[in-house]
Amino acid sequence: MPIAAQTTGGHSTLDLVLGIAILLWALASVSALLGWLTRLPRRYRKRTADHGQRRSRHRRERVGGDADPGHAEDARATMAAVQPSASRKSDPPPGAGIRPRTTDNSSCAVASRRPARPGPRCSPETLEPLAQNLDTSHRLQVAEARVAETLAALPSDRWLIERYALIAGHRIPFLVLGETGVFVICALTGPPAWDELRLPAQVAEQHVMPRLPGYTGLMRVGLCRALASPGIEPRWWCRPGEPGAWVMGLEWLIGWIEHFGPGHGLGVTDLKRLRELANPKPVPVARVPEVVPDLG
Secondary structure: OHHHHHHHHHHHHHHHHHHHHHHHHHHHHHHHHHHHHHHHHHHHHHHHHHHHHHHHHHHHHHHHOOOOOOOOOOOHHHHHHHHHHHHHHOOOOOOOOHHHHHHOOHHHHHOOOOOOOOOOOOOOHHHHHHHHHHHHHHHHHHHHHHHHHHOOOOOOOOOOEEEEEEEEOOEEEEEEEOOOOEOOOOEEEOOOOOHHHHHHHHHHHHHHHHOOOOOOOOEEEEEEEEOOOEEEEEEEEOOOOOOOEEOOOOOHHHHHHHOOOOOOOOOOOHHHHHHHHOOOOOOOOEEEEEOOOOOO
C-alpha cells in the first residue's frame, strides 16, 4: 500500500508539471501572436505611407518642384488629392512641365528637345503684315548704320555723337553736338512723310532744347535719305504752322552740319565737360526679392 500510494502520487506530480508547462507555452504563444497581430497594421500603414510619399514626390518632380524627403503624407489624403485632379478636366496650372535647360547630356536636357514641325502652319496672309514691319525695321537698321558711318568722319574732340539718346520717353537716333551747334538727325528709308518732318522737330523743340538752359543757338533737325541717291542736296521742308526739317543724302550730311558756322557751337572744353557729366555713376539699386514660383 505505501508503494502504490507513492507511485500514484508521483504520477500526479508529473501530470501537474506537464500541465503547467503546456499552459505557460500556450500563454507565450498567444502573447507572441497578439504582438505580431499588433505590429502587422503598423507595418502596413508605414508601407502605404511610403508608397504615398513616392507618388507625391513623383508628382512634384513632374512639375519641376523639389521633393522633400522629410515630408510624410497620409495615404488616404494623397489618394484624395490625386483622384479629383485626375477626374477633373482643366488646363494645367501655370508652370506645369517647366524644366531648366541644361548643357549636359542629362535626361532632362534630352527630353526638352522636341522634333521640328515640318511644313507651313500659318497662311501667308497671317505672316505678311508682320513681315512688312520686319522688313521696314531691317531697312531702317541699314540706313542708320550708313548714317553712323558717315558721322564717324567728324573729329571726336570737336563733336559728340550720341546714338539712341532717350529723352522724355523719345529715343533720338542721333544727337550731335559740336562746333557748329546741336543737331537731331534721323535716317529715312524712303521719301519723307509729313509726320516724319514734324515729329522730330517737335521732340527737338519741346524736349531737347529745354535741357540746354541758356543755349542761344538753334536746334536743327536733319533727315538723311541713306538708302536713296547720296547726292540729294539739302532742302528745307515744312508746312504752314508746323515745324519742319532738312532732307538730304549721305554725301551732303557732313557739309550740311559744318555749313552753319561756329557762332553758337560748343567748344572742346564744353564737350569734355559734357562727357564727364554724362558718365554712368553708381546708384543704389533696389533688388527684387527672390520669389519661388508656385508651380502647383
